Structures are given as C-alpha cells and as structure tokens.
Amino acid sequence: GPPQEAGGDIAQQRLLQMDCLPGPLIDDSYLPSCLATADSDDVTGPSPPWTHTPYCRGESNYCVHTSTNLYGPDHGVIIIDGGANKTDKAPAVLAVERIAGPDAATLTRRKEPDPPAWEVRDIPGKGKGVVATRKILRGQAFMIDHAAVVADMRFPERVNSVDGRDMLREGFERHPAGKELLALARSSRDPDNAPEDIIKTNSFSVEIGGKGYMVIFPKIARINHDCRPSALTRFNETDFSNTVTAFRDILPGEEIAISYSSFGLTSAGRRKTLRLKWGFTCSCSLCTAPEDELAASDARRTKIQQLNDKVMKLVEEGTSTTDKDVAKEKLNLAAELYGELVEAVEEEGIVPHMGDHHEALGRLVAAAGDVEKAREWLRRGREEREEFESIGRGEMA
Ligand SMILES: C[S@@+](CC[C@H](N)C(=O)[O-])C[C@H]1O[C@@H](n2cnc3c(N)ncnc32)[C@H](O)[C@@H]1O
Incomplete structure (x- = not known):
C-alpha cells in the first residue's frame, strides 16, 4: 500500500492487548x-x-x-x-x-x-x-x-x-x-x-x-x-x-x-488492577517469580511501553508532514525503535507469534524508503503468522 498507510496500520495495532475480563462491577x-x-x-x-x-x-x-x-x-x-x-x-x-x-x-x-x-x-x-x-x-x-x-x-x-x-x-x-x-x-x-x-x-x-x-x-x-x-x-x-x-x-x-x-503494566500495576478490578491477589508464575526475574520483566515491559509510545509519535509526525526529508528521518527512526521493541517483546514472550510485529516493521521500513529490507521483513512476518495459524489447523489438540 501507499506509504502514508504505514502510520495508520501501526496505530491500529493492538500491540499489548487481548481479550480481557471486564472485572467486577461496583x-x-x-x-x-x-x-x-x-x-x-x-x-x-x-x-x-x-x-x-x-x-x-x-x-x-x-x-x-x-x-x-x-x-x-x-x-x-x-x-x-x-x-x-x-x-x-x-x-x-x-x-x-x-x-x-x-x-x-x-x-x-x-x-x-x-x-x-x-x-x-x-x-x-x-x-x-x-x-x-x-x-x-x-x-x-x-x-x-x-x-x-x-x-x-x-x-x-x-x-x-x-x-x-x-x-x-x-x-x-x-x-x-x-x-x-x-x-x-x-x-x-x-x-x-x-x-x-x-x-x-x-x-x-x-x-x-x-x-x-x-x-x-x-x-x-x-x-x-x-x-x-x-x-x-x-x-x-x-x-x-x-x-x-x-x-x-x-x-x-x-x-x-x-x-x-493488559500486558503493558508492570508487576505492581498488574497486581493492583487484578486486586481492584477482579478482586483477587495474583499468585501467577510471574507474580511469584524471584525478585531479579520480576525486575527484569518490569524493565522490559516499561521499555516496550516507552518504545511503543515513541514509535506512535514518530509515525504520526512522519505521516503528517509534507516535508519528504523530515518524513523519511522520522520514519527511519520509528523503524529503528520498532526493531528494538520487537526484540524486547520477543524476549518477554508476551505475544503468541512475532508475525504481526515483523509485518508492521516491514511497512515502516517501506514507508522510510528501503524497499528491499521491507520485503524481507514482510516475508518473515507472513511466514511466522502462517506457521502459527497452520500448526493447529484442521485438528484440535
Ligand atoms: C474466571 S475465574 C477462574 C477459575 C476459578 N479459579 C474457579 O475456581 O472457577 C476467576 C477467579 O479465579 C481466581 N484466580 C484466577 N487467576 C488467579 C491468579 N493468578 N491468582 C490467584 N487467583 C486467581 C480468582 O479467585 C478469580 O476471581
């Protein structure tokens, strides 16, 4: 698609979100x-x-x-x-x-x-x-x-x-x-x-x-x-x-x-939300993990959140300017930061497959002008998405 669409696609990406229980009504x-x-x-x-x-x-x-x-x-x-x-x-x-x-x-x-x-x-x-x-x-x-x-x-x-x-x-x-x-x-x-x-x-x-x-x-x-x-x-x-x-x-x-x-919260935020909204004290594997493991996870999730915000902002700026050089600079930086985000998400293991992320990165790289590199990311993204979806296709576990 045309480069301008890259911003919209990323912005619409529901990066850190999935079905949530609504929590107790007051x-x-x-x-x-x-x-x-x-x-x-x-x-x-x-x-x-x-x-x-x-x-x-x-x-x-x-x-x-x-x-x-x-x-x-x-x-x-x-x-x-x-x-x-x-x-x-x-x-x-x-x-x-x-x-x-x-x-x-x-x-x-x-x-x-x-x-x-x-x-x-x-x-x-x-x-x-x-x-x-x-x-x-x-x-x-x-x-x-x-x-x-x-x-x-x-x-x-x-x-x-x-x-x-x-x-x-x-x-x-x-x-x-x-x-x-x-x-x-x-x-x-x-x-x-x-x-x-x-x-x-x-x-x-x-x-x-x-x-x-x-x-x-x-x-x-x-x-x-x-x-x-x-x-x-x-x-x-x-x-x-x-x-x-x-x-x-x-x-x-x-x-x-x-x-x-939501995955965007750090451990304290998650515990608070689960307590307030769902009324229970979380004793999940991460909430009860050793302190250093929890701290590393918190640091990654904070970084993911910050990188996500920065990328959104850069994409927004890069797609709303009429100055082509500025657009390229912003989108290049966005692609670079998104690459870091993809690494952190992969390490934290909070999304089922990296396909969507790789495709989003591909569209960003394309918008910034590097068609060859973009093709490579899009191909990887598609392959990963298809692999994940095909593993269980047809037969249930
Ligand atoms: C949708 S139900 C899940 C099934 C429930 N454990 C049962 O016995 O039917 C939600 C409730 O399960 C408990 N629960 C779910 N996840 C928990 C967790 N990570 N730590 C502690 N309690 C949890 C809480 O009591 C919560 O209100």
Missing part, C-alpha cells in the same frame, strides 16, 4: 433508570430461536431473551439486552437470530476431541483451574466454548438494582445449565446476588455488533490468570464461539492460563 452501580417505561404486556410469544417469552422488567427497555437449544440440546443461551427504544432489537438479540437463522447451515461448529486435552482440577490458592492432560503444541486450538450468558455491559447502569437482579435470577433459572453456571467461582459470598457475582467473576468483555457485552463461556471461565499466559482466547462474533489457542507448547499436567489484564 456494587452500587445499579442506578435508577431514566429511560422510557416498557409496557410489560406488550410482549409477543416465543418464536424460534427463542424458547421463552422475553422477561422484561421495570422502566427500561431491557429484557431477558432465552434460547435453551441454540447450539443443540446441550447448550442454551440467555441474552440480557435492550434496544434504543422498546421496539428496536438489540445487537446481541439480532446476532442470535442470525446465528440460528438460514445462515446456520453454513456454520461449521468445531467440536473438541473426546476426551479433551484438558481437565478441571483444584489448584492451590486459586480455587479450580484448567490443566493439560496431554501435550498441546504452540498454535493448537484445544478448547472451544460458546456463550451461555450475554449481558449488555451497561445494563447495570441502565436498570435499577431490584429489576436487574430479578432479571438475572429469572435468566439463570430459565437457562438449561443454570445450576452449573451458579457453581462457577464467585468473588463475594452475598447469597442474594449469586448471578450478579458470577457475571462479575467470570465474564469476558467482547463486542457484538459494535456494542460491549459481558459474556460467560462456562468452560473458559475455569481458566485462571497468568501475567505470562500459555494460551489466548479468540471470540468469533458470527457464532458466539470462543476458541482457546496455545501461545507456546504446554506440557501434560501443566496448568493452562490466559491473561485477564
């Missing part, structure tokens, strides 16, 4: 609703894929929508969502209707092998966790899960607490796996608010139709956090599936972990 965050009154008589009977009449409460547009067999008899879903007004269908409701609709035939739902490559075990200090039962290779997708509960991220602000809790209670009751969901981990012991607490402790934040949702994937909910994770999750909006892929080789008996927080 207990008093249920605010009185200021939205129009929904007429609760004005609901139609259930039609497929819905198996229940929507359960609507109070003065909001929010309802619980239930499909007890969206993915076959063993996997239902409840959606807690509201449109802009009470006749508008919310994005997650439309998504379920699309998933179950005529397009469903083209959905090839991947199944996990039997027996799976993992099992749930008690992990000292962390409650339960997921452990590999056989060797899982880097790049292999070894767990596939589907959304069981989908709740609008802003539902707690938009619906008052009494109505909100009532809707969650009813939703969990209607859910065919409601009992299993209620047995998931909880960060508080308030017996009156089990569903709310379970959403706080176990949901992922994902986007559906451009809107933010808290989603429970019941199997993935058993995977603990690690600041140097061995796996990553990928949500697929078109079928509400979430696939867990190995970051690196995982040995039999090893606990499998994902990262709940």
Whole structure:
C-alpha cells in the first residue's frame, strides 16, 4: 500500500492487548433508570430461536431473551439486552437470530476431541483451574466454548438494582445449565446476588455488533490468570464461539492460563488492577517469580511501553508532514525503535507469534524508503503468522 498507510496500520495495532475480563462491577452501580417505561404486556410469544417469552422488567427497555437449544440440546443461551427504544432489537438479540437463522447451515461448529486435552482440577490458592492432560503444541486450538450468558455491559447502569437482579435470577433459572453456571467461582459470598457475582467473576468483555457485552463461556471461565499466559482466547462474533489457542507448547499436567489484564503494566500495576478490578491477589508464575526475574520483566515491559509510545509519535509526525526529508528521518527512526521493541517483546514472550510485529516493521521500513529490507521483513512476518495459524489447523489438540 501507499506509504502514508504505514502510520495508520501501526496505530491500529493492538500491540499489548487481548481479550480481557471486564472485572467486577461496583456494587452500587445499579442506578435508577431514566429511560422510557416498557409496557410489560406488550410482549409477543416465543418464536424460534427463542424458547421463552422475553422477561422484561421495570422502566427500561431491557429484557431477558432465552434460547435453551441454540447450539443443540446441550447448550442454551440467555441474552440480557435492550434496544434504543422498546421496539428496536438489540445487537446481541439480532446476532442470535442470525446465528440460528438460514445462515446456520453454513456454520461449521468445531467440536473438541473426546476426551479433551484438558481437565478441571483444584489448584492451590486459586480455587479450580484448567490443566493439560496431554501435550498441546504452540498454535493448537484445544478448547472451544460458546456463550451461555450475554449481558449488555451497561445494563447495570441502565436498570435499577431490584429489576436487574430479578432479571438475572429469572435468566439463570430459565437457562438449561443454570445450576452449573451458579457453581462457577464467585468473588463475594452475598447469597442474594449469586448471578450478579458470577457475571462479575467470570465474564469476558467482547463486542457484538459494535456494542460491549459481558459474556460467560462456562468452560473458559475455569481458566485462571497468568501475567505470562500459555494460551489466548479468540471470540468469533458470527457464532458466539470462543476458541482457546496455545501461545507456546504446554506440557501434560501443566496448568493452562490466559491473561485477564493488559500486558503493558508492570508487576505492581498488574497486581493492583487484578486486586481492584477482579478482586483477587495474583499468585501467577510471574507474580511469584524471584525478585531479579520480576525486575527484569518490569524493565522490559516499561521499555516496550516507552518504545511503543515513541514509535506512535514518530509515525504520526512522519505521516503528517509534507516535508519528504523530515518524513523519511522520522520514519527511519520509528523503524529503528520498532526493531528494538520487537526484540524486547520477543524476549518477554508476551505475544503468541512475532508475525504481526515483523509485518508492521516491514511497512515502516517501506514507508522510510528501503524497499528491499521491507520485503524481507514482510516475508518473515507472513511466514511466522502462517506457521502459527497452520500448526493447529484442521485438528484440535
Ligand atoms: C474466571 S475465574 C477462574 C477459575 C476459578 N479459579 C474457579 O475456581 O472457577 C476467576 C477467579 O479465579 C481466581 N484466580 C484466577 N487467576 C488467579 C491468579 N493468578 N491468582 C490467584 N487467583 C486467581 C480468582 O479467585 C478469580 O476471581
């Protein structure tokens, strides 16, 4: 592409970010609703894929929508969502209707092998966790899960607490796996608010139709956090599936972990975030590593963050100037610093493969004018990305 695009590509790169759990909602965050009154008589009977009449409460547009067999008899879903007004269908409701609709035939739902490559075990200090039962290779997708509960991220602000809790209670009751969901981990012991607490402790934040949702994937909910994770999750909006892929080789008996927080923070920042947002004291492999190892990791992550900021700034400056010499100088320096960043990221081992980084570096080098060198980086990047993606293709661990 034209050189000017290099800046945009880098800026859009989600360098230090992956799926994160949203963290506990503040207990008093249920605010009185200021939205129009929904007429609760004005609901139609259930039609497929819905198996229940929507359960609507109070003065909001929010309802619980239930499909007890969206993915076959063993996997239902409840959606807690509201449109802009009470006749508008919310994005997650439309998504379920699309998933179950005529397009469903083209959905090839991947199944996990039997027996799976993992099992749930008690992990000292962390409650339960997921452990590999056989060797899982880097790049292999070894767990596939589907959304069981989908709740609008802003539902707690938009619906008052009494109505909100009532809707969650009813939703969990209607859910065919409601009992299993209620047995998931909880960060508080308030017996009156089990569903709310379970959403706080176990949901992922994902986007559906451009809107933010808290989603429970019941199997993935058993995977603990690690600041140097061995796996990553990928949500697929078109079928509400979430696939867990190995970051690196995982040995039999090893606990499998994902990262709940962003990689850009140093250990103190991560511990604080995990404490405040998720309500637990992290005892992951890095948080409990020897002091010098932790210090080295912190230094690298600080450096990565600083280099990233500098590169962004240089790219921004280099692509917004009309002076060609200045542009070249800025982009050359950006490419040099990005090279250092790539080294530090590789050493810290916090991204699953370096392909995207190498390609980004290639585009930067191209923008700075060195076409030969750029080709080499782009080729390496593509190869690495393809290698990672092909390792587990077709077969699951
Ligand atoms: C999504 S659940 C993970 C599965 C959970 N351990 C269970 O028993 O079902 C999140 C909870 O697991 C625990 N947890 C996860 N990662 C942890 C870690 N690195 N150190 C300590 N506790 C952790 C915390 O209690 C947290 O609230």
